[in-house]
Amino acid sequence: MKVGLFIPCYINQLYPQVAIATLELLEKLNVDVYYPSTQTCCGQPLGNSGYEDDSKGACQLFVENFKEYDYIVGPSGSCIYHVKKHFDILEQTEDVIKVRNNAYELCEFIVKILGKTDLGAKFPYKVGLHKSCHGLRGLNLGSCSEKMDEHFSTEEELLNAVEGLELMSLNRKDECCGFGGTFSVFEEAISVKMGKDRIQDHLDSGVEVITGADHSCLMHMEGLINRDNKPLKVMHIAEILNSSI
């Protein structure tokens, strides 16, 4: 099994530790991982801003970069969702279809494809899980509070297997944090308010570390936490699953 590691642009530039944790985790799980060095971005920021047509170059490059792999794995639900959902703007060649079908968010890849939940991690903290919308409602990583389906959660399965980790229960299980890509800038007031409300829910629930499978949401909340000096730490789920404190 040959896996192409997809590192979203902002993680590459701003959160290399998340990319490293993802890579190390996959290596630990004996996955044959490759990092195509000419990758850029999935095109999501453009599509969500209404400039889908201008993103075709980025989407096409994505396909070129990853078409040779059996699976494409990335530590970001929303980027993977974009590949699966919105690459319909490209001509649906065999390569495009293959890439779209085989793109996986990291947690889902570990649980569904590798069939593993206990990764031998240790993390003795009270953790709050932020279920990012595109992963949850887009990729179906778990059941959504709006639906009457049976409860399940890919990330919870993984976190519950981490030694010492206590997963805290939130008042609003899966409300959006307000990041939303360019929404965070064009609707600044609401975006900030949503983020603050999410953070408060974690604080009220005794959380020490907020985690999630999408670092863009975490970046937004971390920005608010740091500005307001709230006693919370933010870590990508890959960092927790890769830790052995």
Next chain:
Amino acid sequence: MGRESILKSIKSNKPELVELPEIDLNLFAEEIDILEAFKSNVKLVGGKLKELGDNEDIDSVIRELYPKAERIVSQLPGSNLRTVLITKETEPHSLEKIDLAIIKGEFGVAENGSVWVSENQFSVRVLPFITNDLVIVLSKKDLCLHMHEAYKKIANRDRNFGLFISGPSKTADIEQCLVIGAQGAMSLTIVLI
């Protein structure tokens, strides 16, 4: 303008025919105690419930529930509580000061505590709304599980005016505070016989 242009526009804009799905009742079948479910839902929607005991008669039970009611319209055969007689010709505005209306319910729906009543049970359409308090007398035998069954039961009715009533008139339009008694009846009691 109007009819022809709308129909023409629909014809040219509508998609290919999408088949009408069948309602598969097996998806919604449940083995539950219909009577208990009905009773608990009547309470949930703010209604009062009175089960008629073996030795009780309807009139005295209703009298006890509404001792102050003076202007009473009863559309129940054999009831002696009536103080105001109405017919199909009664001017609806004249019901303005009715304290209590008593009508027969055709059947109740367990899933939502509603009761189907129709014009056949009351001579003037506005009666169940304009009355201050409303009593619906319903037989325990006349209950169904859910709305799918309910529509089967009324499929062959005489279609004039009818409705499902679920509890008393209510509103939460001021700061989401539930207040019983908006524009319709202030209370609804279901007397189960």
Next chain:
Amino acid sequence: MSHSEKAEIFNKNEAKVNWHDKALWFVREKRDTAAHKVKGWEELRNLASGIKANVLSNLDEYLIEFEENAQKNGIKVHWASDAEEHNTIIHKILEDNKVEKVVKSKSMLTEECHLNPFLEDRGIEVIDTDLGERIVQLAKETPSHIVLPAIHKTKEEVDTLFQEHLGTKPSNGNPEYLTNEARKHLRDKFLKADAAITGVNFAIAETGGIVVCTNEGNADMGAHLVKTHIACMGIEKIIPNEEHLGVFLRLLARSATGQPITTYSSHFNKPAEGKEMHIVIVDNGRTEQLSRKEFRSSLHCIRCGACMNTCPIYRRSGGHSYDATIPGPIGSILSPGKDLTKHSSLPFASTLCGSCSNVCPVKINIHEQLYAWRQIVTKEVKQPVVKKTILKITGVALSNRLLFNIAGKSARFMLKYAPRFMVYSKLNVWGKARELPEIKNQNFDDWYKVKRKNNG
């Protein structure tokens, strides 16, 4: 003003935002509880969506069938292509019947057509009889929510309003007292009215009848006291058969308020002896929306308001920030079809979280339609030069690895070494309330080149 500007103003009062958010979240939670009690909820949604899809694909036939059956039962049917025709038809009916006073129950369609001012200008008194609608009518405002029209008003504000208009005593906003005073006020209006206007929740092709749902009983109080009842409906209110009401009535109130059914679900099939009943069937842009493949299913909407209650943006920006008859997520996919320029900011008033699509009882893919409208807005409505330029350049950079490297490196360089006052300037909207990420010495590419030499 754009949605974001109005939302920013709404957010100046954080306590009110918190209240608004919690009040609507509470309704969302009641909806969840109610839906959980229904066996086969998701199947019910599938059915409802399937029935509505069938309706749209056969709409003309169903409307003809409906008209025929309604007429057989003595109901007069009218057709209106647009708001003006709708208003003119109603005015004509009222004039023919020498009507001076009208009571109206909730109808978003008449709001959409601006019927009230039209009739008032012609000397007819129109009283909204739903309590929430009466409140906003007295306040000379518009509904901020389609099910809870006055959700933006505090009870103290209602108290003051009623003192001024209904002569009530100060009550510190006692909801029981205020509701009861409104009841007395509206009773008087019902008794004096000459005609009643109601909306239509469902119109049944098979029977020619309509169903009107209320909790207050105001539609029935109006319709049964007057000689002339006029019901107004959009063409999409049609359902094929009466048995389909079983599906929709199970979904509607649970989705709207968490009640198992509304207090009154009234089935009007024939006018009472000596009375008149009119139905006005209205297009007003709906057939145009029907032509738009991507947005067609927005016409499935049964106006439950669940998407508003669940929307984290709606809850924190208030209904008036949308500046449209129908606010919230569903309004944001309906309104651009009516006036793209005016409503061009609405498809962007969303994080595309998808919660709206999940609560929707008729399964409208609202968040996907928001995404699709965005693509149209950027092409057809003039965009701010800065935004457009930045995104166009981004598109080029992302399709070219070398440019991407340069952009990433220079951004990191700037963030790391530029003085704080430059980074957190007015131009940086992100930094108004948020810190930027701390910049590490290496990006992942650099790390990888060093640590995993043999690969990639």
